[in-house]
Amino acid sequence: MDDFKKLEDMAEILKVLSHPVRLCIVKGLMKENCNVSHMQECLELPQSTVSQHLGILRSKGIIKGERHGLEITYSVINEDAKKIIMALFS
Numbered sequence: 001m002d003d004f005k006k007l008e009d010m011a012e013i014l015k016v017l018s019h020p021v022r023l024c025i026v027k028g029l030m031k032e033n034c035n036v037s038h039m040q041e042c043l044e045l046p047q048s049t050v051s052q053h054l055g056i057l058r059s060k061g062i063i064k065g066e067r068h069g070l071e072i073t074y075s076v077i078n079e080d081a082k083k084i085i086m087a088l089f090s
Helices: 002-017 019-032 036-043 047-059 079-090
Strands: 063-069 069-075
Touching: 002 019, 002 079, 019 036, 019 047, 019 063, 019 069, 019 079, 036 047, 036 069, 047 069, 069 079
Parallel strands: none
Antiparallel strands: 063 069
8 A cells, every 4th residue: 555655746746847838947956956037037938837846846845945035945855756857858
C-alpha cells in the first residue's frame, strides 16, 4: 500500500509539472533561485500569470518562497520534482 501512495504522489507531481509554464519555472529554478520579476521577464508573461503558477507549485510543495525585505526568492525543494526535471532535460 505504501508503494501506491508513492505512485499517487509522483502522479500529482507529474500533473503539476505537465503545464509548460510550470515546467519552465521549475527548470529555471533548478539553475538559480530567483524572484517573480526575473521569471516574468524570462517567460514574457504578466506578473499575475507567473504568480498564479508559483502559487500552484508552492501549494503542491514543489517550490518554496523565502522573503528578503519586499522580494521573495523562490527555489525548488521537492527532490522528486528535481529528479524528473533532470531526467527530462539531461
